[in-house]
Structures are given as C-alpha cells and as structure tokens.
Amino acid sequence: MLIYEKSQAGRRSISQAPITSTTNTKVSDIPEGLLRKKKAALAEVSEMQVVRHYTNLSRRNFSIDTQFYPLGSCTMKYNPRGAHKSAMLPGFLGRHPLAPESQSQGFLACMYDLQEILKEVTGMKGVSLTPMAGAQGEFAGVAMIRAYHDAREDFERTEILIPSAAHGTNPATAVMCGYKVREIPVDKNGDVDLAALKEAVGPETAGLMMTNPSTCGVFERSIKEIASTVHEAGGLLYYDGANLNAILGKVCPGDMGFDVMHMNLHKTFATPHGGGGPGAGPVGVGERLLPYMPTPIVGKESVDGKDVYRWLDEKDIPQTIGRLSTYMGNAGVLLRAYYYARLLGREGMHRVAEYSTLNANYMMKRCENAGFELAYPGRRATHEFIITLSSQAKNLGVNAMDFAKRLLDYGYHAPTTYFPLLVPECWLIEPTETESPDELDGFVEAMIQIQKESEENAEMVKGAPYNQTVRRLDDVKAARELDLKWSPAQES
Amino acid sequence: MSEIRPELKYLVSHEWLRVESDGTAFVGISDHAQEAMGDLVFVETPEVGSTVTAGEEAGVVESVKAASDIYAPVSGEVVAINEELEETPEAVNNDPYGDGWMFQIKLSDPAELESLELLSAEDYVAKVEEEDQ
Amino acid sequence: MPYIPHTDEDVKAMLDTIGVNSIDDLFDEIPKDILAKNFDIPEGISEMEMMRLMSERAAADSNVSCFIGAGAYEHHIPAAVWDVVSRGEFLTAYTPYQAEASQGTLQVIYEYQTNMANLTAMDVSNASLYDGGSGMAEAALMAIRANKKSKSRKVLVPRTISPLYRDTAHNIVTNQNIELVDVNFDSEGGNTTLENLKQYEGEDFAALIIAQPNFFGVLEDVNELTDWAHANGMLVIAVVNPISLALLTPPGEWGESGADIAIGEGQPLGVPLSSGGPYFGFICCKQKIVRQMPGRIIGRTVDMEGKEGFTLTLQAREQHIRRSKATSNICTNQGLVMTASTIYVALLGADGLSLVAEACHENTNQLSVLLTSLEGVETAFNRPVFHEQVLRLPVSSESVLEKLAEARIQGGIDLSTYYPELENCVLFCATETKTNDDLVAYQQALASVLAS
C-alpha cells in the first residue's frame, strides 16, 4: 500500500512544526501571481504511520546486513557500522559546505588524510575526492585526458578505445566528454584482443578505458603491452576502478601503466550502497595529468609548526577541469571510506585482494566440482568469476534469470546476470573478503539444489520466486503502460 | 524458424524493405529481429517530412532489456509513419511485415536500389542461419 | 584483520579445495614485476581509537551559528528520518536490479517520484541525480536532445543562477561543445527581466534556465520569463528549491504552459548540511519528453498473479543498455538520501512544508529588518525574497565575515568573490531553525564588528 493510500485530510505530524510558526499570514510581501494556488498532493499521515510504513518497506529488501549478496562487479562487502556512526557525528553533519576554513579543520584533516592514503594504495601522484560516483570519476578522468591533449594542441585525437566487455558507463562517459567510441574485441580467454588493439590505435586515439581484472573476472595478463601500445600511439590509459577490490594491496594501477583512474569507494572502501547510492568516485592521476585535476582538493600547509588545511581551487590549479559538483562531492561517503581505510591500515589493505581472491577461487572451484560450467576454465578467478548456464538454458529450458530468481527463495541475492554481455546466460559472482566459507558453502549448496530442481521440475524453477513479497513482475506492462507516480485522480 | 517473405529486400541489420510502384518504399524489421528483441515496448520513427540516408539511423526499437537502431535501407523523404505503433508497439511482434511496418520513404534516387547492398530473401535466410550457429 | 572472518583452519581448507599451497599462488597470473610493495600509510587502528579521532575532529568544527545558505540550508530534520533510513535493509542494499528482492527500495522511489512530481506540478520524476549543480548540466543536455525544433547547442543561463551551478554545468557540458550563455540581471531588483533578455530575441537557443528563488534569494517573474522563452522556441528549465514550492507557484504552472524540465537540490528535504554531500539532485519533466530523461525511473506494474509491484522501467535510455547512446552515464545515484527525503516529506506533508517555508521567509525578513537597522547596512535589491537576502555593508564583507566567524557566527557568504560588481555584499539565510535570540545575536555581533 502506498503512503498516499493511508492518508487522511487534516492528519499531520504536529511534533514537526517549526517554532516560529505562530501565524501563517506572513507572506504578504510576495506577489499573488508567484504564490502556489493549490497545495501539493502529498500524504497526510501521523509520525507513527510514517515510521511504520517505511520500516515495513525496508523489510521488503535484500541487503548485506540481512543476506549474502554476491553481485559481481558491485563488491557488496560488509559496511562497518562504525563508519556510518562516525560520519553521522553532529559536528560533521552540521558543517556547511561553505563554512570558513578556520571552522573546518577537523573535516579537512580527514579529507587530506584520505587523499594521501588513496594516492599511496593506487600508486598515483594526485587524488581528487570530488567525483560523486564511479561514472563521474570516469567523466573527470576522460575530461582530464581531453584537457591534456588540448593543452598540447593535439586536436586530432577524437576516439576513446573501450574493450567490448566494458561496463556501460565507459562508452556513455566517453560520449559525454565529446569522444567517439571504438570497441576492441575480447578474445575467448577474456583478454583484450591485442592484434585488434594494435590495429585500432593511431593518431586519433585519445585514450583507452579498461578495468583490470576485466569484467570477465580474469586478470589482463598483457597489461604492460596494452599500456605501451596505447602510450606509443600517444594515447593515455584510464583505469576503471570498479574492480580495484581484486588487486587492492597486490598491484597498484599506477604500476600497471595507467595514467588516470577512479575508485568506487562504495565498493572497495566499504561505504554502503544505499539501495542505489550515494557513492564516491575519487580520481587518481599520474604526473602528466596533475595540472588538470578537478577541484576542490585539500591542501596542507605548516603555519607556526601547526598543520593547517585549506581548499585548493582554480588559483592553485589554473588548468583544472574545474568543479563537477555544487560543493565538494559526497563528503559523508568520503568520511565513511576514511574510517574504513584507517581501520584496515597498512597490513589490512594488503589483505583485501588476498581474501577476496581466496573466496572467489574457492567458490569457483566448488561450482566447478558441482558440475557448473566456468566461462574461463583454466584461469584463476580474481575477486569474481563467471559461470555460464547456457547448457541449462538449452537442455532444461531454465535460463540464468530463472536460476537467479529461484536463488532468492533460498535467501541469497542473485549474482549479476547477463553482464558482461559477451558470455551467454552468465552469472558474475563476487563473494568479497568479508564472507566466511560457511556462507559460500551455503550458496553453492543452494545452486546444487536448484540444478536438481531444474532437472526434475523445470516449470517450477521458471515460475520462481515464490516466497518473496511479489512473484515475477511484468516488465513489459511497466514499460508499455507507464505508471510513474501516484496521483489523486486514481483514488476515485 | 522465423518467417522470411520472399518478395522483400533485407538489410544485414534486419530491416525489411518493400518497394512500391509509386516510387516509395515501406520499412520495418524482420520476424527474426522482432523475435530476437522480445516484446517491444517502444518504437521511435523518424518525423514525417524529414530526410533519411541509406545506411544511417532512422529510428529505434526498444524492448525491456535492449534497444536497437533502425537503419534506413534507402535514401529519401519520410512521407508516412505508422502512428499506431506509438500506442501499440506489440504490432511489430504480432505482424512484423504487415501492421508492424514503421515508415514509408519516397526514394530520392531509385537507382540507388541497384547500388546498395540489399539482401534478397534467399541471402537473408543464409545470413540468419549463419547467425543462429 | 578487520572485517575478514577467516580462521587459519578455514584458509587451509579452502586452499586445499582449490589445490594451491598459498594465497600468493592465486596471483600467479600477475606479472611479478608489478606486484605492490609495502604501503607507507598508518597501521590499522581499532574502532574505539578511530571513534575518538573522528569525534575530536567533528567537535572542532561545531558550535557555530550558521546563516550561510547559497544552495545548502540548515533545516530541522525529524529524528525519525535518519533513524529509519539507517536501517540496514535500506542502507546496505544495492540498486534494485532484482525487483522481487527490492520491493522496499522500489516502492520508496515510486513514492519519491510522486512527491517530486506533485511538488513541482510536473508529470514525471526520475529516481535522483547526484546534486543540484550536476543536475543542471543534465537538464541542459536533456533540453538540447528534447528540443526538436531547435538546432542550437546553446542554452541561456541568467547570472542570477548560482555561480556554483553555472560553473559545474559549464564544466560538464563544454566537452560536447555546448555553450551556456550568460544573461545579465537588473541591478536594482536582482532579477532577470525581459529587458535583459531582449538582445537574444529571435536567436536560436535550446532552452532558458530560470531559478526560483534565484541565487540572491530574489523571486523572479517566472511567468513572463517562461512565456518569453516559449514564444522564442526555447524549452524552459526551472531550478527550484523544493521547500519553497510549498509556497510558490510550482514550475509546472509557470506562465501559459509551464516549465518543461524542473531540477533542483534536494538537500533541504531532510538532508543534513554535511559539508556538501551526499545530497541529491531531482529532475522532473513533462511526460512527452520522458524518454530523454537521464537516470533511473521506477514504474508500477503487476506480478504474474496480478499483484501490484514496482520495477525499474524505461531502461533503454540508460548506459547499461544503450551504452554510448545513453541519455547520461549516471549509474549509482543518491538513493539513500532520496529515501531520507521521502520520509521527510511524509512526516511534514504539504501543510508542514508550508509552515517551514513560511517560517524561513519570516525569519529572513525579520533578520533583514534587524541588520538594516544598523548604520550603513542596506539590502542590495528591492524585490521580495524567499529565505535569503543580499546585504550591502559599509566595509569589506570579507573582513566582516571573518570577524563574525571569530564570534562563532557564520554570517553568510561574500558575494564579491562571484560577482565583482557586488562589492561589500553578503548573502545570508535564516531558516526555521533560528530563534529570535539567534537573530538578535547576529545583529549584535554585526553591530560590534562594524563599530570596531
């Protein structure tokens, strides 16, 4: 039931009235023509109704706090409660984004420290925290690549190369930055097709965007040759940090030859995903792109032997691509990531890749032993791996989506389905380092059960899920008969 | 196996073309294409009066999980569009060669038909079979 | 090791299953020479130590009385809002790709879309953008795609719109060779007039952006500006403050036919100031251009038994399907913060929002009276405002603000940084959180600063 359907004209959460509202005739100085005529159709409900309504809605969600959630490419690891709690300290919540620096030293110190840690663990020379999600980090990165070529008056570079397995944000970003996209095929081992890459690079190449490990869940072994191929052609290399969890502490993107990258802190640095966001997508850059970093950035000076932090802006970084958000980005998310980074510290940072890789390889082996088909047999899993259910689809009529829906009935969130697009009927499974082997075993057992069910009663599996709050939804109706909001007229 | 009409011409990108005696041609997508897309939820046609160029994008078909460009098989002016599709995109699924037609072009250069790489029904069958493998 | 549950026995058993001797063996596909060295970062610390550090740092920035607005506003946030939002089921869920396991989030978004569409009197809303400034960039790009009659890649942007928004939007759209053209404002009213627009008449622009209230807090004549833009073949993008919409004409009703796109900063609706984010951008539009909308959209539908349910829809606009032809690259949005706003709006209702809007308006007017009673202090513009006001001081605003800050009063922002012609001008805001005592304290502090 929608909140509007619980509404009663005249009901209100009286406790929320502001102090000064003794009369409401004080807007007489606003011309009649600029005033609202009819009040907005919103719910009229009591405070308890609101709390109950949304608490009950929350219970209709899977989440990391309630379930194993092995969504590939999304890094659904434990989100420390302490991180949330410390970001919600009143001093941080109350700070206005334009507050004077003299009354912002606590916050700025956290941001400065975070910049330094991120620089170190990625092997980059500079970090700007401002992008608000991975996709905006990509935008910042590609815009810097453009600024770099423009500054050299190299205007012929009109293309960004992107492996066909790439995430959709990569090509969409390249276009938002005014580039044409040229796709590079991926071979049957999940590696970029080097010959095709060599053919594609040239004077029109502005750069290559890729992630390593790739979205195929395998490490790109020829990364150094890819890097030199692109560099020799005069292009720059962009690292999509969505898969940073696989290498955090093991390999620095800077050492692989990448010139610029983003990090998805809502993945690798354990900040909560919030049912769709917010995230944070800081960018790291190598030497060549330092002059173009997006603002603001936090700088540190020593004044009378004391550390003083201040914002760096256009005056300090005259060639910057500028600000990409009204203020400084998703500060609260950055505070949570900072908390996480400090708890892990030097040693803990190395453990991230190790244990996420251990978990993924263990699960992959168990899946293989149970008879599931690996997309890249013979390769190591990274922090994630792919199985393909195409033989189940062909022989039993149960496809990757059916399997996924049935898994929900077993209390597990489904892995990423049908991505990357080049593996048919695929599941991209990412357990993360924060899951115990018991949880991984339970998941594999559920898969084995579903396989059995599919062999015995395919129709049943195709009808799943059964014990969620709704059965399978009619997406086609949703798109053909658009119903995007409640309106009072529907009531009558 | 999907239906392929012998009297039509096809593109490798799965559009069909039916040339009329009055110098116009109708365009739609093949039965094979609609099957591969699944239930269509939206069809974007070019505007009447606009000109389209052979091989260039002229519209889009969307299903829930995919979107695919429609390329103009020939060049010319768009003289009519199938307005019904705005409300009932499913017509393309139900009757791709009939009620599911998308737009009608007045050919700017009928000679183009000879020079363009349009597939005969036979060639298109071969192409579809090749794809299925 | 923080957050890693494995025991030594676990690790050994897992390695045995995999058939390798050590965890390092799992990295044998990676060329040796790129393996990372030791990091030069601090050793890990415990939750207790970290909480202490964070508490100290947070405390260092608190105990101030904030009169800064400029796009981010201090409002009372009901306790229930972040209590409910912080439930793990909202906090730690991913984007609702598996609809059956995400009905909670999906219904919240549907209710959010309803709230925003009804507040703005527009047809549809998306599920949020990053923030107001980047939202304005998305709206400009959307208008260029949607205005089929215009061939222009230019958008008219009055200087009365937040300079931070203009800067952000410019930095985003400039890469596609899109130009945001400045429109000057009336120096007495602090608003955009038809006179200011006259020189652009007959020229091809994709859209005119109109902010209500504008950056100076001033109310624009939105009806005549909207009609002017439509008469000149432009779409209208409204930039609005959602709290103000309880009082002011919603964009969908501006002029003869209403704005085409409405965007804004959602922060006032239950989101703490928190240094600038996470906030959320909202974007609403007319139904006929919904396919040009960026970002996620939720629709109501039924399941296979005919029961009502919610799901992502119109996904063919988005990057995961449309890739290089998507309407935007946005993927992760500001879901949790949007959830907070949905709960906030439910708690306040239309009447509660009106009370808040009126209290803000009243407090700002009240503070204007108090401050302009001081010698040499006057308002810079003569038109009515919503909940911000520009003051002209007899001396440099920068130094006055600094001295006020020493008295722990954040008195506003120095406008001359953004508008050289507004020398000695301060933009301040007094929301419903301020009591009469707070207003008087500001007045007294300013009086003593000016006297010194």
Ligand SMILES: Cc1ncc(COP(=O)(O)O)c(C=O)c1O
């Ligand atoms: C491989 C990859 N690249 C980029 C992104 C985009 O990141 P974000 O959603 O934070 O914008 C994602 C995440 O969704 C991803 O998985």
